[in-house]
Amino acid sequence: MNENMISGNLVLTVSELSRLLKKTIEGSFYSIRVRGEISGLKTNYSSGIYFDLKDEYAKLKCIIFRNDAKKIQFDIKEGLSITAYGRIGLYEPRGEYSLIVSSVEPAGYGELYLLFEQLKEKLKNEGLFDDVSKKDIPFLPKNIGIVTSRSGAVLHDMVKIIKSRFENVSIIFVNARVQGKNSSAELAAAIELLNIYSRTRKKIDVIIVGRGGGSIEDLWAFNEEITARAIFNSTVPVISAIGHETDFTIADFVADMRASTPSNAAEMAVPVKFDLVRQVRAFRSRIEQGVFNVVLGKKDYMLNLIKNMEMVSPKRIIQDKMFRIHDITDKLQTNIDSRIHLSKTNVVHLGKRLLLKNPSSIFNENKAHIQDLSKRLKKGIDITISRHIDRLKTESKALNSLSPFDVLKRGYGIIFTDKNDVISSVLGVEEDDNIRIKLYDGTLRATVKGDEAEA
Numbered sequence: 001m002n003e004n005m006i007s008g009n010l011v012l013t014v015s016e017l018s019r020l021l022k023k024t025i026e027g028s029f030y031s032i033r034v035r036g037e038i039s040g041l042k043t044n045y046s047s048g049i050y051f052d053l054k055d056e057y058a059k060l061k062c063i064i065f066r067n068d069a070k071k072i073q074f075d076i077k078e079g080l081s082i083t084a085y086g087r088i089g090l091y092e093p094r095g096e097y098s099l100i101v102s103s104v105e106p107a108g109y110g111e112l113y114l115l116f117e118q119l120k121e122k123l124k125n126e127g128l129f130d131d132v133s134k135k136d137i138p139f140l141p142k143n144i145g146i147v148t149s150r151s152g153a154v155l156h157d158m159v160k161i162i163k164s165r166f167e168n169v170s171i172i173f174v175n176a177r178v179q180g181k182n183s184s185a186e187l188a189a190a191i192e193l194l195n196i197y198s199r200t201r202k203k204i205d206v207i208i209v210g211r212g213g214g215s216i217e218d219l220w221a222f223n224e225e226i227t228a229r230a231i232f233n234s235t236v237p238v239i240s241a242i243g244h245e246t247d248f249t250i251a252d253f254v255a256d257m258r259a260s261t262p263s264n265a266a267e268m269a270v271p272v273k274f275d276l277v278r279q280v281r282a283f284r285s286r287i288e289q290g291v292f293n294v295v296l297g298k299k300d301y302m303l304n305l306i307k308n309m310e311m312v313s314p315k316r317i318i319q320d321k322m323f324r325i326h327d328i329t330d331k332l333q334t335n336i337d338s339r340i341h342l343s344k345t346n347v348v349h350l351g352k353r354l355l356l357k358n359p360s361s362i363f364n365e366n367k368a369h370i371q372d373l374s375k376r377l378k379k380g381i382d383i384t385i386s387r388h389i390d391r392l393k394t395e396s397k398a399l400n401s402l403s404p405f406d407v408l409k410r411g412y413g414i415i416f417t418d419k420n421d422v423i424s425s426v427l428g429v430e431e432d433d434n435i436r437i438k439l440y441d442g443t444l445r446a447t448v449k450g451d452e453a454e455a
Helices: 014-028 110-127 153-165 183-199 225-233 252-255 263-268 273-311 312-357 360-403 405-406
Strands: 004-006 009-011 034-042 048-054 059-065 079-090 095-111 142-146 168-177 206-211 240-243 257-259 414-417 434-438 444-449
Touching: 004 048, 034 059, 034 095, 048 444, 059 079, 110 225, 142 153, 153 168, 153 263, 153 312, 168 183, 183 206, 183 225, 183 257, 183 444, 225 252, 240 252, 257 263, 263 405
Parallel strands: 059 095, 142 168, 142 206, 206 240, 240 257
Antiparallel strands: 004 009, 034 048, 034 079, 048 059, 079 095, 414 434, 434 444
């Protein structure tokens, strides 16, 4: 070290100061543990793993060299909160210091990833990710809206691809910051502005919202709720084109379609005009060939009809029909004559049968038989009635001999109570009871004055 005293001060060269700092820092922080969140992760398989370890207020560059990286038992991921063990190293040519990591321990995901998962779960439960809410992307848009930063290469790339595929498409660009403070509000306002433009001036068929790749912090504007709701509420279909294929944001889940990159979004938004023209020409050729084949077929059909008309003249057709009519007439006449002859034969046969069975003789014969039956029936009825009368008289006499009323003629009577019950004993009545006495020719009413019971 050269030590020059100028006005009582020590003057050092840059390299001397760097070496002094290197010696001081590396000697003081040879074995330390640092906790933070991984950001800006990059992997170089030939040299090692590079990332920033950050907290709310500061960042620290970190390096895990290849030999030490092989010892790590878990995957190093963006947003992972870890505790890193190592030493501070200072790179003299640039005056930069880094943590040379020899081992790491996982401590869970960082704050940004926690916010990401919480918002993702909230919007999912509200239905913002549902397929039923997704709008169809038009096949051939006339006007395409683009929301991105004018300062990035993304805008130039998308415009170039769209115009190369279909130069007739109109592009409406709205500038918005894609990272940093208030960038999410600018993105949401740009999306709403394109929707207003579509309603009031020129209809916009699809909107592309995108930016290039970056760390989770760089892409965070697309993980904000205000951006997600602006995309969901857009009446114009939205294609998200954020970062690289491995980058996923909340905006990707809400958008009607996700593109892996901004360039891919431009390709998805419009077809290649040359291919469409070629297809249209091919369709036109096929239609013309089809029409030609139809006309040719109809022409052949007409020629065959004309040929058939020449071979079969109307006069010949009429003659054939006349011959057919004469033949049918002859057959009909023969059939009629045959039926008339058969009918005459049947009439003659029926007449002969009628003579053999004269109705008058048959009537007289049946009349005599009926008269005989009538006489026999009357005689049988008379005999039967007489027998029943004699039997009735005999049974009537026997019945009268047993009837209690017949006994009354000989001076007996039947005694009844007021209730029409027959009194057969002096015990069946009491003094002053009213009674009725049935005699042969009438009834007497009396009152009991006493009884004389026989011993």
